[in-house]
Amino acid sequence: MAEEEKKKKAPVEEPEEDIRHIVRIAGKDLDGKMPIGIAITRVKGINPNLASSITKTFIAAEGIPAKTRIGDLTEKQSDKLQEIIIDPVKHGIPKWQMNRRKTEKMADKHLTGHDLDFAVKGNIDAEKKSRSNRGVRHSLGLTVRGQRTRTSGRKGTTVGVTRRKNVKGSGK
Numbered sequence: 001m002a003e004e005e006k007k008k009k010a011p012v013e014e015p016e017e018d019i020r021h022i023v024r025i026a027g028k029d030l031d032g033k034m035p036i037g038i039a040i041t042r043v044k045g046i047n048p049n050l051a052s053s054i055t056k057t058f059i060a061a062e063g064i065p066a067k068t069r070i071g072d073l074t075e076k077q078s079d080k081l082q083e084i085i086i087d088p089v090k091h092g093i094p095k096w097q098m099n100r101r102k103t104e105k106m107a108d109k110h111l112t113g114h115d116l117d118f119a120v121k122g123n124i125d126a127e128k129k130s131r132s133n134r135g136v137r138h139s140l141g142l143t144v145r146g147q148r149t150r151t152s153g154r155k156g157t158t159v160g161v162t163r164r165k166n167v168k169g170s171g172k
Contacts, residue, residue: 019071023078026085027113032071039070040085045099045112053093054084061091085112 021032023039026046030039037055040046046054058081059066073081084091088098088110095101098110100119111119127135137144143153 019069020073021071023070023073025070025078025082030070033069035067036070036073036081040081043085043112045110045116046085050088050093050097050110053097054081054088057088057091057093058084086110 019032023030023032025040026043028043030042036058037048037051040054041048041051055066059068061084062077062080064077070078084093089095089108095108098108099116100109100111102108124135124138128139129135134144143149147153
């Protein structure tokens with residue numbers, strides 16, 4: 001009887017699937033169980049609209065089912081997906097979906113991850129250096145886009161009237 005209980009309590013082993021549980025694309029570790037379109041939205045700089053376009057382009061090029069999980073892709077397919085993410089215009093995705101259009105320094109590009117962070121920080125530093133209104137407000141830690149500041153957006157220690165300590169003979 002004790003043997004029967006042991007058999008019942010033993011976990012049932014499911015067959016191993018050929019899936020990569022963590023896939024690294026565009027400098028970000030992605031969950032291999034997620035569908036391609038949803039997984040690549042986890043990369044900074046790729047919104048759901050762009051992810052849909054990238055996924056449709058990738059699926060058409062590779063001839064795989066639409067609901068394929070990102071962990072089921074081969075290394076070659078992952079490299080192809082990363083290539084589409086890095087240069088979407090080259091693969092037929094419209095320019096209006098790029099996040100760095102019409103800049104003085106570079107042509108229409110799409111930046112992701114740390115490159116996007118670095119570019120935004122560079123833009124803010126350039127505004128501070130030129131002492132534009134936006135740059136001054138950035139450097140002072142104030143709101144930049146015209147929000148009201150009278151009541152909201154307060155941070156730090158409170159500023160107000162402080163009580164005096166009781167002094168002998170003051171009557172209070």
